[in-house]
Amino acid sequence: MNIDRDALYIGTFIASLAGAWVLVKYKVEELMKSQQAMFSKLDSINEKVVLTEQEVNGMKREVKELSAYKQKITILEQTTAHHIDLISAEEKFVTRKEFELVVKNxxxxxxxxxxxxYEILKFLKKTLGSQNE
Structure with a gap:
């Protein structure tokens, strides 16, 4: 009977090992699948971040260009306000009507x-505000 009992213990031990191996293999496969899904999501997020950074850089460039253009317009406004009056304008332009047309334009x-x-600044505020959320 000792041999039967020892064989039973050995059989139970081998069955336990096989069951543990199957369980570990299943868990490892599940973890690998979830890891692959997380890496896929991470790649997608990284792509979105790169695209968003490119868009933000483009918008910053546009804002710089608009700021430089606004500064030029401001200088033009100041120069016009300080250096052109109606008398000198009449001397520079052929008629008063022509001067009024230029000023109107x-x-x-x-x-x-x-x-x-204003529209661009509103768009930037909306875009940058949505990215912070």
């Missing part, structure tokens, strides 16, 4: 620039 252009700048 300048005012229209300045309003359009200010309006466009």
């Amino acid at each position: 300048l005012d229209k252009d300045i309003k359009e620039l200010k309006s466009g700048q």
Whole structure:
């Protein structure tokens, strides 16, 4: 009977080892699948981050260009305000009507620039605000 009992113990031990091996193998496969899914999500997030950084850099460039352009317009406005009056304008332009037309066009252009700048700043605020969330 000792041999039967020892064989039973050995059989139980081998079955336990086989069961443990199957369980460990299953858990490792599940962990590998979840790790691959996480790496895939991480790659997707990294791609989105790179694209967002490129968009932000492009927007920063546009803001710099607009700021430089606004500075030029401001200098032009100051120069116009300080150096042109009606008398010198009449000397520089053929008629008073022509001068009024030029001033009207300048005012229209300045309003359009200010309006466009406001829209761009509003867009940037919206875009940068949504990225922080």
